[in-house]
Amino acid sequence: MTVRLYARDLGTGTPLVLLHAFPLSSAMWLAQREGLAGRFRVITPDLRGFGGSVLGADEPSIDLMADDVAMLFRRLGIGRAVVGGLSMGGHVAMALCLRHPDLVLGLVLAGAKAGGDPEPVRRSRLRQAEILERDGDVGVLVDELLPDLVGPTTLRQRAMVYGRVRGLIQATPARAAAWAQRAMAARAETAETLRELRVPTLVMVGAEDALATEEDARALAEAMPNAEPMVIPRAGHLCAVEQPELFNQTVAEFAAALARATK
Numbered sequence: 001m002t003v004r005l006y007a008r009d010l011g012t013g014t015p016l017v018l019l020h021a022f023p024l025s026s027a028m029w030l031a032q033r034e035g036l037a038g039r040f041r042v043i044t045p046d047l048r049g050f051g052g053s054v055l056g057a058d059e060p061s062i063d064l065m066a067d068d069v070a071m072l073f074r075r076l077g078i079g080r081a082v083v084g085g086l087s088m089g090g091h092v093a094m095a096l097c098l099r100h101p102d103l104v105l106g107l108v109l110a111g112a113k114a115g116g117d118p119e120p121v122r123r124s125r126l127r128q129a130e131i132l133e134r135d136g137d138v139g140v141l142v143d144e145l146l147p148d149l150v151g152p153t154t155l156r157q158r159a160m161v162y163g164r165v166r167g168l169i170q171a172t173p174a175r176a177a178a179w180a181q182r183a184m185a186a187r188a189e190t191a192e193t194l195r196e197l198r199v200p201t202l203v204m205v206g207a208e209d210a211l212a213t214e215e216d217a218r219a220l221a222e223a224m225p226n227a228e229p230m231v232i233p234r235a236g237h238l239c240a241v242e243q244p245e246l247f248n249q250t251v252a253e254f255a256a257a258l259a260r261a262t263k
Contacts, residue, residue: 006046
């Protein structure tokens with residue numbers, strides 16, 4: 001069963017729906033709302049369980065998260081949108097495109113990889129989910145995941161960004177984080193499903209990303225029929241938070257070109 005997502009909705013023009021990374025919330029898109037709402041209608045939902053959205057009682061599923069977003073489109077009267085997702089948000093964006101292709105004008109995938117998790121990563125997700133459910137707090141994510149979410153340049157030069165990301169993780173409900181880890185562990189993107197993603201796609205990656213490398217981004221772009229890779233320098237996994245101006249400029253050019261092409 002889908003849940004009603006809380007979403008911030010700013011600006012006018014071509015809709016740009018941005019789906020947040022794990023284990024953050026739509027608060028991570030502050031710089032995108034500020035930088036892009038003058039040109040686009042920027043919609044940033046909290047995925048189920050995060051921020052202002054309820055978790056519900058359903059089994060963990062990326063497909064269900066995508067259906068939540070599709071319901072949000074209908075509720076807000078959005079016909080088609082450029083859909084962007086970072087990390088977990090990228091997986092939800094791909095699922096949305098597969099399950100509701102009529103809603104997606106173009107895709108922006110940042111910090112995403114082709115295919116399901118390798119077995120060690122899947123086991124780590126499930127182990128963390130068990131700890132999150134047992135302890136009822138997100139300490140395991142602060143200890144184990146936070147160091148890999150931003151790049152060395154951010155660690156050295158952007159202490160406020162690092163502190164903000166840490167705060168967003170600490171604000172995440174442990175139950176929602178466990179649910180999302182189980183949902184990601186269960187996903188199974190394949191080369192065949194990626195070939196079905198025929199919409200124009202921009203695959204972005206931070207040059208210092210330790211979780212989804214430049215090689216991963218190029219492999220993802222090559223697996224899709226209509227995708228181009230773009231590397232963001234001096235940024236790690238959260239490239240939209242670490243290098244917001246360059247991220248915004250790249251996304252704005254991509255979305256504006258799609259809007260012109262469909263007029």
